[in-house]
Amino acid sequence: MKLNVIAPTKGGEGAIRIQEFAVNGDPQPQLPAPANVTAVAGDGQVTLQWDAVSGADTYAIYKGTAPGSYDANPLDQVNMPGTSYMATGLTNGTTYYFAVTAGNAVSGASGYSNEASAMPRSGNADLSGLSIPFATLDPSFSAATYSYTASVPNSVGKIIVTPTAADSNATVTVNGSSAPSAVNLEVGANTINILVTAEDGISYEVYTVTVTRTSDVTLVSARSDGDGRTVLTFSEPLKPESLVPEAFLLRIGERPVAVTQVFCDPVCGDTVKLVASEPLFKWDRISLDVAGSLLQSVHGSWLAAIESRSVQTDTGALSPDFLLSGGVHLDGIMSYLQRRQFDIDANGDGSFDRADIEAMLAHIEP
Known part of the structure; x- marks a missing residue:
């Protein structure tokens, strides 16, 4: 390497001359480019990582929207010892290409690293709406509420569940099928699970709706006859094989009284008689509990659970206590x-x- 020095030198008549000096030394080599750059997409962001470069003081991050083409100015700079960077404010659905250079004050900047690309995707897994005909959700729909109940008449055997995702790129299924989806309803409670998977394929939410389809068989009346038996009248004839004592529980006040026998007289129709484990008397306050999904009508519907139905007492027998x-x-x-x-x-x-x-x-x- 040559170094030119301009200096006043006295010689002869005091003339000025320029002397040239030779300086020996090797130039500083360029730093290697960072290796193993990776890019992981998030919601509106991409996280970069790379291997450290020996001798580097800083790393410059370059971004572009086409392979091999980056903005003239770096997106940002990372000082040692950092070897990662999160690029934010990106547009979901757009592919971004990144490269990293290493540098220090003596050697300057390295060449570009290997290129890494990623497409940010939304993590929004909310619903913006949920529609079920013939049913009113309780509570009213809200994106932040994930559990609902609703009821429909017995005449409704199928409903169309239409959930609307807040992000149009999210995937929505209803009980495992693409939404909107038809759901067949059994009499009684039906659980409907709505799975919303965000565009990123990672984030998700589950909304649950329990829809109760009312039975076509209902208890019309309950009374205690002159023989102390409890006589039940239903809206539809019942299947004899479904008449089991454990389907019923009588109460005198708050005290439970077991049912020991259930029969129809003379043939099984819509009237059923219960025999209790102890006598029932005039003025006893009698109520009836019925277990759900045990009694079945001849049409196949199951009677829903009934709690504390008052029993009219027609018996004339007074309690011996009286x-x-x-x-x-x-x-x-x-x-x-x-x-x-x-x-x-x-x-x-x-x-x-x-x-x-x-x-x-x-x-x-x-």
Whole structure:
């Protein structure tokens, strides 16, 4: 390498001359380009990583939207010891191409690294709407609410579930089938799972709707007859094989009373009689629970569960707790109330109050 030095030199008549000096030394080699650059897409962003370069102080990140073509100015700079970078503010659905150079103050910048490309994709897995004909969602639809209930009449055996994704590039399925989708409904509760998978293929949300299809068989009336049996009338004839005692539970007040026998008289139709494990008396407050999916109509529908249906008491037999010395007396009324824990219904309105006391007092013998 030659170094020219201009300096005043006295010689002869004081003339100025330029002297040339030779300087020996090797030039600083260029840094190698970063290797193994990778790009991983996210929602509106791409994360870059690369191997460290020995001697590098900084790395420059270059971006473009065509292979091998990058913006003139680097997107950003990463100082040592960093070997990763997240490019943000990118457009989902656009492929970006990246390269990285290494540099320091002595050697300058290296050449471009290998090229890495990625396409950012949305992570939005929300729904913006959900439509089910014949049904009203409870609660009302909201993108941030993931569980709903709804009911439809028995006449509705199939519904079309139409979910709308907030991001049009998301994938939506209904019980595993592409949306919108037809769903057949059984009588009773039907669970519908709506899976929303975001464009990135990673993010997802599950919305669940439980749709109850009402049964075509309902309990029309429940009463206790003169023999102390509970007589049930249904809207449709029942299949005899579905009449099992465990489908029913009677209650006297809050106390459960098991059903020991179920029969139809004379032939099985829409009327069923229950025999309890203990006698039922006049003024007992009787209610009935029915287990769901045990009783079946002759048309194939299952009766939904029923809780605490009041049973009208028609029996004329008074409880032995009520009677003293063969008649009705005030002491007997008090004994009856205490033994029944004041849980009776003398006037048939389903509750115990002053009217029930008056009804019992009316039976006191002079």
